[in-house]
Amino acid sequence: MNDQGKTQQTDAEQGKYVYCIIKTETPRHFGQIGIGGRSDRVYSVHFNEFAAVVSNCPLIVFDPTRENALSHEHVNELVMKDFTVLPMSFGTVFRTEDDIKAFLRGTYEALSDVLQKMEGKIEFGLKVNWDKDQVIREIETENEEIRRLKDEIASNTTTSTYFSRMQLGRVVESALQAKADTFVGEIYEALRDAAIASRSNKPIGDKMIMNAAFLVEREKTKSFDDQISDIARKYEHKLSFLYTGPWPPYNFVNIRLKLERAER
Numbered sequence: 001m002n003d004q005g006k007t008q009q010t011d012a013e014q015g016k017y018v019y020c021i022i023k024t025e026t027p028r029h030f031g032q033i034g035i036g037g038r039s040d041r042v043y044s045v046h047f048n049e050f051a052a053v054v055s056n057c058p059l060i061v062f063d064p065t066r067e068n069a070l071s072h073e074h075v076n077e078l079v080m081k082d083f084t085v086l087p088m089s090f091g092t093v094f095r096t097e098d099d100i101k102a103f104l105r106g107t108y109e110a111l112s113d114v115l116q117k118m119e120g121k122i123e124f125g126l127k128v129n130w131d132k133d134q135v136i137r138e139i140e141t142e143n144e145e146i147r148r149l150k151d152e153i154a155s156n157t158t159t160s161t162y163f164s165r166m167q168l169g170r171v172v173e174s175a176l177q178a179k180a181d182t183f184v185g186e187i188y189e190a191l192r193d194a195a196i197a198s199r200s201n202k203p204i205g206d207k208m209i210m211n212a213a214f215l216v217e218r219e220k221t222k223s224f225d226d227q228i229s230d231i232a233r234k235y236e237h238k239l240s241f242l243y244t245g246p247w248p249p250y251n252f253v254n255i256r257l258k259l260e261r262a263e264r
Contacts, residue, residue: 019054191231
């Protein structure tokens, strides 16, 4: 293969990685921070008042490695400093700028609606954990049925002990869930007036009881921070809090696309 053929093959294998959609008619450049470790330039591709924030990339399916995920997030967080951001799903790749413009044209009305709703809003994350063993000990002192079953198990050597153990397990799990629901309900209630919306995600592991995202107006960020601080102080001997953000509204806007097959 001659040099021209090699160049054409390389060009054919290149695509455009899309990080987010913003509203601007002015071309923007955000630095050589593109995904993939090649220091590709991150810039805007426009259709009317909308722009996709993109960088050159290989036309591949990106592995969700820590490095790639951090690159995706870093670009979104940088752009978010100046714009309301509609984040794209990780790994969204188009072939050409014309394909991106066609996407912006085809989703124009939807983008207008979503950008209007997300204008001036950012996301915060809140994960809440507890010491499960400590909570179980507290439940055992509070719950009369649990104490009765434990005494029955301790004093009984017959086969009925097996059923008592099963019943004890069910009662403890039910009491744990009820206590977790109470804590979570109180936290959501305390944050209700400071956030526009919230989303509950599945807790990770047996110590986490809450994994939530909150949509907050930029101008009310301090109020939301203060509410989080108040809640953390209230439950400081019972719960631990991991508060993160601000982020683009990942949990409230997620534009999912699939690459067309090469044959098409």
